[in-house]
Amino acid sequence: xxxxxxxxxxxxxxxxxxxxxxxxxxxxxxxxxxxxxxxxxxxxxxxxxxxxxxxxxxxxxxxxxxxxxxxxxxxxxxxxxxxxxxxxxxxxxxxxxxxxxxxxxxxxxxxxxxxxxxxxxxxxxxxxxxxxxxxxxxxxxxxxxxxxxxxxxxxxxxxxxxx
Ligand code: SF4
Numbered sequence: 667x668x669x670x671x672x673x674x675x676x677x678x679x680x681x682x683x684x685x686x687x688x689x690x691x692x693x694x695x696x697x698x699x700x701x702x703x704x705x706x707x708x709x710x711x712x713x714x715x716x717x718x719x720x721x722x723x724x725x726x727x728x729x730x731x732x733x734x735x736x737x738x739x740x741x742x743x744x745x746x747x748x749x750x751x752x753x754x755x756x757x758x759x760x761x762x763x764x765x766x767x768x769x770x771x772x773x774x775x776x777x778x779x780x781x782x783x784x785x786x787x788x789x790x791x792x793x794x795x796x797x798x799x800x801x802x803x804x805x806x807x808x809x810x811x812x813x814x815x816x817x818x819x820x821x822x823x824x825x826x827x828x829x
Pocket of ligand 1: 702782804805
């Protein structure tokens with residue numbers, strides 16, 4: 667899942683979690699490297715939830731030219747803690763195209779996909795990050811994201827209690 671840089675919400679800069687006030691002791695305080703190579707591994711393999719917001723449901727439905735009701739029947743599941751995308755029987759995301767390892771709704775893919783691997787759970791400890799890096803060849807190489815940039819991406823997480 668190639669990841670674009672997102673427009674950060676910079677906030678007022680006054681609160682304790684603003685990028686300027688990040689504790690220097692954060693394990694990722696010197697930044698982290700990540701550049702997606704588009705291998706598609708994160709879109710297949712073991713089951714996992716890709717949570718979607720109502721706005722994302724509308725955006726994907728619109729992109730596909732179907733109603734949100736139709737989208738719900740065909741592509742949405744509630745088997746996790748919140749609405750998420752279905753998977754195929756082999757564990758691939760319902761929108762993963764195996765023939766070219768691409769996402770069929772890439773321009774409107776959920777924010778959770780766009781933010782990977784800068785998810786709260788993966789940033790919670792170096793161990794979690796390194797465990798995920800074993801399956802993602804894009805982690806720990808390529809572009810260096812600074813701590814403030816990572817904090818901005820973290821702040822965008824639409825499901826901080828789930829990711
Ligand atoms: S596993 Fe990593 S490198 Fe491969 S598509 Fe996903 S984010 Fe990109």
